[in-house]
Amino acid sequence: MALMELKEAKDKFIHTWGTLATQWGINRTMAQIHALLLLSPRSMNADEIMADLQISRGNVNMNLRDLMDWGLIYKQLLPGERKEFFIAEKDIWKVAKQIAKERRRREIGPLIEAMEDLKEGIQPDTEEKEEFLKIVNEISKVSVFADNTMTSLLKSDENWLLNNFIKVFNK
Amino acid sequence: MALMELKEAKDKFIHTWGTLATQWGINRTMAQIHALLLLSPRSMNADEIMADLQISRGNVNMNLRDLMDWGLIYKQLLPGERKEFFIAEKDIWKVAKQIAKERRRREIGPLIEAMEDLKEGIQPDTEEKEEFLKIVNEISKVSVFADNTMTSLLKSDENWLLNNFIKVFNK
DNA sequence: AAAAACTTTCAGAATATTTTGAAAATTCAA
DNA sequence: TTGAATTTTCAAAATATTCTGAAAGTTTTT
Structure with missing residues (x-):
């Protein structure tokens, strides 16, 4: 430009x-x-x-x-x-953390809840139902993992540490 | 339910x-x-x-x-x-990775580009312009960091390793 | 207590997004 | 080729979201 x-x-x-x-x-x-x-x-x-x-x-x-x-x-x-x-808020790191936090709350939270609801509603008494629950469980696991990952990243105020970790991973 | x-x-x-x-x-x-x-x-x-x-x-x-x-x-x-x-695709980990990948591409990519454009267009020859560039630079740094973090998470197929790392961080 | 200064609400208007379905385009079998 | 089966396109309709601005609500001053 x-x-x-x-x-x-x-x-x-x-x-x-x-x-x-x-x-x-x-x-x-x-x-x-x-x-x-x-x-x-x-x-x-x-x-x-x-x-x-x-x-x-x-x-x-x-x-x-x-x-x-x-x-x-x-x-x-x-x-x-x-x-x-x-x-x-002018501290851009804080801004980014705030956005990430809010999105985690709005996007991942409801997903975890919805999957829990589904798990509770179904008895795995047939092959078909087991298949269904397998998928729901997988999504549940992945969303809890994503939630934890987000939380961890947000907690780590020592950005240099995380930063180093990331660099190692990239090699 | x-x-x-x-x-x-x-x-x-x-x-x-x-x-x-x-x-x-x-x-x-x-x-x-x-x-x-x-x-x-x-x-x-x-x-x-x-x-x-x-x-x-x-x-x-x-x-x-x-x-x-x-x-x-x-x-x-x-x-x-x-x-x-x-x-x-039934492998939910793959699904999650695919979604994360696509969102990284659609959400972070354009942000980085836009900030680069702004940086190039302004000469830091006044106090005011320096102030402006400072914010743009900060956003640039944060988005590159977010991009790298995403990339690293996506590259790590050894989820257990990452998982362990995360658990340590949560303590 | 009244009035002025300011903020919030919300029904209707404006705008943006999504959906429909019929027509056009494509693919394939005969 | 021809034409039947299928997919794609896209203008118009339906739906959803956002925005406006005047009225109602709140707070502060006099």
């Missing part, structure tokens, strides 16, 4: 972040607000975000709440200000 | 798989066809899938192709049959 001015690059960042997000099952506007706050050196209020991204108040409000649920932004009450201000 | 008959359990499995899939940004019908084939002891053709899930031919055709792109099902040409038959 050719040389860009800062404003242009920031817009591209916000736009790109929004587009990629839809590919990961995240709402585009939520991602754009997140990107905007990530790039903003100071906290912003709803009106500023509305003006910046040209979106409605309701939309901003809803997505700010979602972003807080995801643990990606914080509410900041400034002295002497009635309005609420929002600031993004 | 109370005791279920096999048919009921299979339907629940297919339904659940479809619902969960939408939460991970995957098309519901694609997931249902996948679930149906996972549970089917024999390969199925388009007409059978249409009848089973009550969906149109076009829909079945499109999603079968997507499932093949994901590497989750295979086309099977049976001798003496004009119709194409499809069979799912």
Whole structure:
């Protein structure tokens, strides 16, 4: 890409972040607000975000709440200000961990639960039922494994250690 | 959940798989066809899938192709049959790896590329631009790390080794 | 207590995604 | 070849998701 001015690059960042997000099952506007706050050196209020991204108040409000649920932004009450201000977590490692954590909770958790339910509902008293349970059990095992792996990665704040482990594995 | 008959359990499995899939940004019908084939002891053709899930031919055709792109099902040409038959990969570890691989490719790849583009477009000749590049660089680092981690996990066919590593980490 | 400042809600509108099904294209047997 | 069987395409319809903006709710100031 050719040389860009800062404003242009920031817009591209916000736009790109929004587009990629839809590919990961995240709402585009939520991602754009997140990107905007990530790039903003100071906290912003709803009106500023509305003006910046040209979106409605309701939309901003809803997505700010979602972003807080995801643990990606914080509410900041400034002295002497009635309005609420929002600031993004700037430590990208924390951001990544937060996203991974949330996705683990939303994507793997329900899968494990659903498989447990199925296991409990079926008595393996025929060949067919055994076949079925075999698959359910396998999925159960794999999802518990994925869950554990995620948890481990998230717990390891010593990234260098993990990093080294990974490098060895790559050889 | 109370005791279920096999048919009921299979339907629940297919339904659940479809619902969960939408939460991970995957098309519901694609997931249902996948679930149906996972549970089917024999390969199925388009007409059978249409009848089973009550969906149109076009829909079945499109999603079968997507499932093949994901590497989750295979086309099977049976001798003496004009119709194409499809069979799912039954090894759940392979399925999980395939899904992880595909998501890595679709979700992390474009992110890395986008950040590289931004880095190239900006000259760090002002304080502001340096700030911006710092964030882009951080995201770049984190996504390359995530990419490597995924790759390592995928390469390790010796699951026991990884499993042990993970257990140690959990202590 | 009233009013002003601000946030939240939610029904309807706008947009995006998925699905249908008939027509076009392809494959294969005769 | 021809034509029957099968697969693929794609425009329009159905469905699902997201967004708007005005009204309702809340908090703070006077």
